[in-house]
Amino acid sequence: MRRVILCFLLCLAVLPWNSSGAQAQVSFDCEDPLIPNATPAYFLGQGNVFVEQGQYARAVEAYSCAIEGDPSYAPAYAQRAYAYAVMLDDQSALADYDQAIALNETLVDVYINRGALYTTLGNFGLAIGDFSLALALEPDNAAALNNRAVVHAIEGNYDLALADVNAAISASPDYVASYATQAAIYTALANQSYQTFVDRGGAHARLPAGQPVNVMSAIDTSQRTDDFGIWLRLQVPAGQ
Amino acid sequence: MIRRLFISLVIAVLSIVPVLAQTSEEEELPECPIFENEATDVRISYYVGEGLGYQRSGQLTQATESFDCVVLVIDPSYVPGYMLRGAILAQRRLLEDAVDDYTSAIQLDSSLIAAYNNRGVLNMALQEYEDAEADFARTLELNPDFIEGYNNQAILSALNGDIEGAIGLLETAISRTDIASILEDLKDPERPDDAEFPEFDRINARPYALMGIMNSLKAMQNYEDYITLTRNNADGRIGSAAGMLESQFTFELRLDDGSWLLRADYDPFNQ
Numbered sequence: 001m002r003r004v005i006l007c008f009l010l011c012l013a014v015l016p017w018n019s020s021g022a023q024a025q026v027s028f029d030c031e032d033p034l035i036p037n038a039t040p041a042y043f044l045g046q047g048n049v050f051v052e053q054g055q056y057a058r059a060v061e062a063y064s065c066a067i068e069g070d071p072s073y074a075p076a077y078a079q080r081a082y083a084y085a086v087m088l089d090d091q092s093a094l095a096d097y098d099q100a101i102a103l104n105e106t107l108v109d110v111y112i113n114r115g116a117l118y119t120t121l122g123n124f125g126l127a128i129g130d131f132s133l134a135l136a137l138e139p140d141n142a143a144a145l146n147n148r149a150v151v152h153a154i155e156g157n158y159d160l161a162l163a164d165v166n167a168a169i170s171a172s173p174d175y176v177a178s179y180a181t182q183a184a185i186y187t188a189l190a191n192q193s194y195q196t197f198v199d200r201g202g203a204h205a206r207l208p209a210g211q212p213v214n215v216m217s218a219i220d221t222s223q224r225t226d227d228f229g230i231w232l233r234l235q236v237p238a239g240q
Numbered sequence: 241m242i243r244r245l246f247i248s249l250v251i252a253v254l255s256i257v258p259v260l261a262q263t264s265e266e267e268e269l270p271e272c273p274i275f276e277n278e279a280t281d282v283r284i285s286y287y288v289g290e291g292l293g294y295q296r297s298g299q300l301t302q303a304t305e306s307f308d309c310v311v312l313v314i315d316p317s318y319v320p321g322y323m324l325r326g327a328i329l330a331q332r333r334l335l336e337d338a339v340d341d342y343t344s345a346i347q348l349d350s351s352l353i354a355a356y357n358n359r360g361v362l363n364m365a366l367q368e369y370e371d372a373e374a375d376f377a378r379t380l381e382l383n384p385d386f387i388e389g390y391n392n393q394a395i396l397s398a399l400n401g402d403i404e405g406a407i408g409l410l411e412t413a414i415s416r417t418d419i420a421s422i423l424e425d426l427k428d429p430e431r432p433d434d435a436e437f438p439e440f441d442r443i444n445a446r447p448y449a450l451m452g453i454m455n456s457l458k459a460m461q462n463y464e465d466y467i468t469l470t471r472n473n474a475d476g477r478i479g480s481a482a483g484m485l486e487s488q489f490t491f492e493l494r495l496d497d498g499s500w501l502l503r504a505d506y507d508p509f510n511q
Contacts, residue, residue, distance in 0.1 A: 033285070033289075034324070041275060041278075041283070043289055045274075045286040045288065046290065046293040047293075049297065
């Protein structure tokens with residue numbers, strides 16, 4: 001008999017915290033914060049978890065709670081704008097970015113994210129303007145440099161693009177996105193050079209090392225194996 | 241058969257709890273870069289919100305890290321941080337670490353009833369029954385109307401074989417509120433059908449549920465005594481009734497998942 005009592009009471013004793021897990025699927029609302037003197041940042045914390053989980057609509061709700069608590073809280077507009085942008089609600093995103101900057105014109109990340117949105121929308125001039133404003137506030141901001149490089153590249157200004165991306169790499173060697181951007185810019189330059197070869201050599205001119213995609217592959221092999229054969233194919237004799 | 245099930249459950253629980261308790265992780269200072277240059281209340285608010293977000297989505301390790309930021313980095317004297325982290329650690333079955341957090345909360349605020357109550361529940365799980373008893377007793381010293389304290393103390397009492405004592409505690413709990421008169425009113429045959437259902441704290445009704453279980457345990461003990469005395473000559477109907485009662489414990493009351501009975505209050509401010 002005692003064993004039965006012992007069993008069920010111990011079962012109870014190790015399980016009391018299970019019930020709170022049931023809250024996982026409850027929809028988000030502007031609950032009273034669980035702590036006294038909470039600031040709107042409380043809802044930002046919750047919203048950022050939703051963003052991390054890809055639950056952008058719920059993140060918007062959480063950020064809206066922060067704004068409801070303090071309509072002049074710029075970081076909430078900034079975060080909500082980002083969530084709207086991911087949800088492809090461009091107009092709401094722009095409105096929130098604008099509001100965030102109106103409330104606090106020193107929010108570097110807002111300029112960067114609004115610039116990225118402008119880039120997506122094809123407003124390259126406005127995008128460059130936002131990245132430049134971010135860089136005026138933080139000259140070594142790798143994301144702003146990288147993103148401005150991307151816009152320069154889109155516009156075909158590869159020298160400016162390389163200057164920005166190289167500055168980004170110098171400023172933050174561990175910021176890996178810049179290396180991918182740099183590679184893409186060099187790829188664009190490579191295509192541009194091949195096009196020049198074709199333009200000047202004529203339609204039937206034979207590429208000495210083969211098609212660009214094959215050259216890329218051969219150079220990759222060369223770098224891994226020290227087989228420099230691909231480079232030899234690019235040499236030319238004098239007087240030809 | 242049922243008895244063997246209970247025995248194996250006891251063994252399972254007894255063997256699992258210490259193992260779970262030993263899996264605690266060493267505390268390392270986390271990186272907490274968000275709002276690093278903002279005021280303390282902003283940083284605390286952010287990481288508490290973040291921690292609750294993780295907790296509600298079942299990401300308990302990340303939730304712990306958020307509350308680590310609160311109590312290890314931002315403000316080691318922030319009592320709610322320990323309470324909240326303690327609840328997460330308990331969910332993760334890091335029971336001893338959770339006890340440590342409630343102890344920290346108590347050291348900072350010795351009047352925090354929820355901390356004593358939650359620590360008492362954990363001490364029960366860790367089979368530290370004397371510590372659990374002291375914790376529940378302290379909740380009632382601090383607030384003689386703290387019904388959860390009576391409920392939990394009654395369960396502890398039953399665990400120690402004192403079912404009569406448990407029933408006494410539950411009767412005291414009932415007497416501390418107006419729940420008995422509410423019940424009487426609800427059972428009044430003259431009560432109009434369209435009368436509004438009264439509002440009351442549901443926790444005040446729980447002593448009745450627990451008392452039902454205690455009385456069932458007493459009944460089962462009586463049946464077992466009868467069966468022991470009569471052996472093969474026992475009346476089959478009594479044997480059947482005893483079996484049904486045991487089945488009730490297993491299937492209807494779902495005592496294998498009886499979290500609804502023993503309460504730990506997660507909200508340090510909801511007292």
